[in-house]
Amino acid sequence: MSKESMKAYWKENLGYLAILLAIWFLVSYVFGILLVDQLNSIKMGGFKLGFWFAQQGSMYVFVVLIFVYVKLMNKLDKKYGVDE
Template sequence: MQQNVKQYWKENLFYLAVLLGIWFLVSYVFGVLAVEQLNMIQMGGFKLGFWFSQQGSIYVFVILIFVYVRLMNRLDKKYNLEED
């Protein structure tokens, strides 16, 4: 049982690291560091760098929340840690 708990948390932390990495990429790299290059592309009449810094990072964050919930539900089922 103890080994299952360690493996569960190892997978959980891996999911967190990947999802937070994606959020960092979208919110900081695309919205701050690469904004000049992205501003050369237009999306809906707005520069893409502006869109990422104002809207895109929020949309991606909300999507990542739903992805995390889905991944955790699968992980809970895999290790028989489901709530009743």
């Protein structure tokens, strides 16, 4: 793999990481802490939505983001010919 390819690979990888971490931050911190009072006015399954994000939603989103990252990285590895 050439040096330019390695730089492009890591640039795309870091872009994926930045987007996924921003989503995780939004869900866990913004929805779970900062906007909890506004979200609590909405009910989901009998529970206040702010409570759900703080207790359950952020964990579910984190697990989903792990699988999304794996899928994106497998695609990126194939693109640059470093897949197993």
